[in-house]
Amino acid sequence: MNFNDTEIVSSIMKDSGWEVTQNVDEADAILLNTCSVRENAETRIFNRLKHFENKFKKRKDKSIVGVIGCMAERLHEHLLNLQHTVSVVIGPDEYRKLPQMLEQASSGNKGVAVKLSKVETYDDIAPLRTEGVSAWLSIMRGCNNFCAYCVVPYTRGRERSRPLLSIVQEVKGLHEKGFKEITLLGQNVNSYKDEGSKATFDALISEVAEISKSLRVRFTTSHPRDMSDRLIEAVAKYDNICKHIHLPVQSGSNRILKKMNRRYTIEHYLGIIEKIKSSIPNIALTTDIIAGYPDETIEDHQATLDLIKEVQYAGAFMFKYSPREGTKAFAEEDNVTEEVKIERLNEIIQLQNSIAKELNSLDKGSTLEVLVEQPSKRNPNEWMGRTSTNKITVFPNEHKKYSAGDYVNVKIKRTTSATLYGEVVEQ
Ligand code: SAH
Ligand code: SF4
DSSP, X not given: OHHHHHHHHHHXXXXXTOOOOSOGXXXXXXXXXXXXXXXXXXXXXXXXXXXXXXXXXXXXXXXXXXXXXXXXXXXXXXXXXXXXXXXXXXXXXXXXXXXXXXXXXXXXXXXXXXXXXXXXXXXXXXOOOOOSSEEXXXXXXXXXXXXTTOOHHHHHOXXXXXXXXXXXXXXXXXXXXXXXXXXXXXXXXXXOBOTTTOOXXXXXXXXXXXXXXXXXXXXXXXXXXXXXXXXXXXXXXXXXXXXXXXXXXXXXXXHHHHHTTOOOOHHHHHHHHHHHHXXXXXXXXXXXXXXXXTTOOHHHHHHHHHXXXXXXXXXXXXXXXXXXXXXXXXXXXXXXXXHHHHHHHHHHHHHHXXXXXXXXXXXXXXXXXEEEEEEXXXXXXXXXXXXXXXXXXXXEOTTOOSOTTOEEEEEEEEEOSSEEEEEEOOO
């Protein structure tokens, strides 16, 4: 989501005559787009700001430094007081003010703009995209769910959806430009609703899938409470809707889910998983898990491990609980010790990795369609791409026979918990 926001910001800046540079030393302005979901994300930004402060001590011509995004929204003017290097602070709904505020900052006027909007979706702004295979596309902004631990509803405001027609138009444009894969984004994509036609997410994704058979469609993140049968049917029906569903569960314990205000039970969640698995063969499921939530007992933790075993996730984002000021959970005592949090998190990671390894090994011997992305990090003669199930697949490409954006069929020879390795077979 922040990648896509950065593209929107770059577009706003470009329209005012600014240019993007990858070289910090030649930048007139440096914008840090930030996340507040966990403390760790914010610590990294503070370290980066410290780094700039030290760098500027040695220089006469200082760049303007701006903090944008969720941290700007959460800390607003405190950021100016905490960090003297920062002169512009802009929240997620005020990006249109950036050029004007940078102008003011260059004549010495620091500024803060953090008003949240009920309507801003930047619908009329064409994000400045740099890479030509996969594109991110925010179809909605904000969140109304107020999970007890989560800062997002406070930093990104109320949920609002972009009009269906303009999303479909944007995807058509991306397809014409040669993009091969688009990911529809939202904090809760499956509660998408077009205000005019009242169309829901299943209708939107079906229309997007109809644009071209050669365009892959992905979506994230879905909330288990809003997972409709119609959406599951759409994923099953269209070959080009990728066979991967990210469905964050957070915990395997009903008691903890209730405290988290997730508004579903494990029984409901498993019911959806069952429906998905029976309607879509070869679907890959992934999830998010929080370890060490306030009051989490060893039995609650065990319930999470049991759930992971039962569902058999292809992958998971696994986190330690991080108290966020202003949320409902912040008022509770963060009473699982750091040591126990780490122990439980490691246990979850270990279990999940062994399941992913096992599941990936089942792909050995099969031939899978892969969308080619780029050379692999380890060896320039080997390239990587992804399967429809979002598995990273590495294959030899010595004479650059295959280019980014090609579809190839890869016969899988070897697998690990994170990667499939194979060779392209011509068909
Ligand atoms: N809207 C999405 C993603 C939200 S943030 C969703 O509801 O799934 C991504 C993930 O960060 C969450 O799913 C959750 O697992 C994790 N997260 C959010 N707040 C957290 C906190 N305070 N501590 C630890 N993990 C958190
Ligand atoms: Fe946060 Fe819950 Fe909204 Fe996801 S659904 S962004 S976890 S409040």
